Amino acid sequence: MHNIQPLLSKSYLKAKSANGVYIFDEDGKPYLDGSSGAVTCSLGHSHPKVLSAIKSQLDKLQFVYRSQFGSEEAEQLAQKLFELSVQQKHTHSFFVNSGTEAIETAMKVALQYWQEQGKSEKKQFISRWKSYHGITVGALSLSGHPIRRQRFENSLEKYPLLHADLETDSLERQYQEFTEVIEKIGARHIAAFVAEPIVGAAGTALTPSSDYYQTFRKICDEYEILFIADEVMTGLGRTGKWFAMEYWNTVADIVAVGKSLGAGYAPIAATLMTEKILTPIKYGSGLIMSGHTYSGHPLSCATALKVLQVVEEDNLLANANSQGGVIKSKLTELKSEYSFITKVRGKGLMMGVEFDPEIKGMQAAFIERCFKNGLLVYPAVGGSYGKDENGILIAPPLIINSQETEELLLKLEQSLEEVQP
Ligand SMILES: Cc1ncc(COP(=O)(O)O)c(C=O)c1O
Structure with a gap:
């Protein structure tokens, strides 16, 4: 009688609705979809033309x-x-x-x-x-x-x-x-x-x-x-x-x-x-x-x-490049501020950030902190053999506008500040 979700022992919040780059939980709290789910929702949610x-x-x-x-x-x-x-x-x-x-x-x-x-x-x-x-x-x-x-x-x-x-x-x-x-x-x-x-x-x-x-x-x-x-x-x-x-x-x-x-x-x-x-x-x-x-x-x-x-x-490739450019330059700045960021890479709106793999649990802590702060990011592995759980992907919908990008970056920076060792 239960839907099986990835972690069997975790109780997941339920999404109630979604619009544009936001998903809303049952209490109406908005989450900026900074990963387009699993790098999927390129047009965000409830796009009127698609509906x-x-x-x-x-x-x-x-x-x-x-x-x-x-x-x-x-x-x-x-x-x-x-x-x-x-x-x-x-x-x-x-x-x-x-x-x-x-x-x-x-x-x-x-x-x-x-x-x-x-x-x-x-x-x-x-x-x-x-x-x-x-x-x-x-x-x-x-x-x-x-x-x-x-x-x-x-x-x-x-x-x-x-x-x-x-x-x-x-x-x-x-x-x-x-x-x-x-x-x-x-x-x-x-x-x-x-x-x-x-x-x-x-x-x-x-x-x-x-x-x-x-x-x-x-x-x-x-x-x-x-x-x-x-x-x-x-x-x-x-x-x-x-x-x-x-x-x-x-x-x-x-x-x-x-x-x-x-x-x-x-x-x-x-x-x-x-x-x-x-x-x-x-x-x-x-x-x-x-x-x-x-x-x-x-x-x-x-x-x-x-x-x-x-x-x-809607010229969304151009938007992916311009918003992606803004995100990448801010991430590069953040990398010089937070020494536990070891890599920033990516093209368009497919951005990767790796944390120092020596700091155990940083990826999970960061993803959870972002979630609390109303931002979704996606886990990725990295390190020399690709076995370190130390990366995240930032991949918002291609429709994201400048104001939303700014909000995404603020939430990201706030979460970095809060998890820094
Ligand atoms: C590069 C790549 N190939 C294949 C897949 C598998 O796609 P799906 O999860 O839709 O089966 C994924 C999913 O993350 C992927 O990133």
Whole structure:
């Protein structure tokens, strides 16, 4: 008779309503949503244009099963994602319901891509230790996130995970590790390399250097390995561009999006792919063996389309960059004031702050203090092996205005002051 929430022994406050960047509890206390939930609600809450699109779609068509009917709503969303995709290369979208499912589908598409060409032995994936790609056994096998992984270690696939650090190891060392791993396993066994362009929950907005992805892309091409970009957190405006891979001007073969696609209004995610990837499958078995009962749900697709249209019409990428710039410069200032802040990084409205990992319990204390002060921030791990629970992500809705940004920063500073050792 109870809804299971993350901590079984904790009693969670109930949210009663939400509007714009605020969530209200049952006593009417407002919380500034400084993390967009789990970096999801890019348009904030109760956005009138999205609510009205949902209401009119409800009167029209809610659900059809994908092997019986297509829908105009799913077609239009695929068209929009193609138009927004890096260099307009992702011609096809496969709709699912969560970021994890988008990654699982990406893995299957990659496996099938090779199978259909008689290369069934290409079934290994290479990813990075500091990463989080989802909670199912397949997606978790790609993820190093220690806290989410540790209980299931023995049940996970033994995919190779790269350990070179994106910040402290030289680029040469990072490329060298990648090629060494490829050579060791043999490219004929490797289906794809999977990476979050900017590492979120598993890296506190850890960002590779400026020519990292171009070089990794080149290595993938040389060894005939596909490149899967996990843009579940970074995609669709969060970092101030439609796709974070634009910062590296690199086109991945397959891209997973989620979170900001439904923006909290509908559970929807997607696996995007280029023509090159779809072609052998289309003319081979003619079927991607993935999908779910709710895949391509017309109500979710119509909602997501409206979300993307609002981000575009209201110029929210520019807002993400300008408000993100204000937040980053204040955080940088705070870093010089509070010595227990060790890192400030991020792009657009995906900002990471790491605390000194030697000060135990700082992350939890800070998140709790922010909550008391009416501000929501999101936990992330960091430190040298990505196992320190010492980071937070600040990722408010892309609609945040200057006054709200100021309030967010005041609450943040107040909370820092109150928890400082
Ligand atoms: C980069 C990344 N990939 C995949 C996922 C999994 O998405 P979901 O929680 O919607 O299954 C997440 C969720 O945090 C994520 O940040």
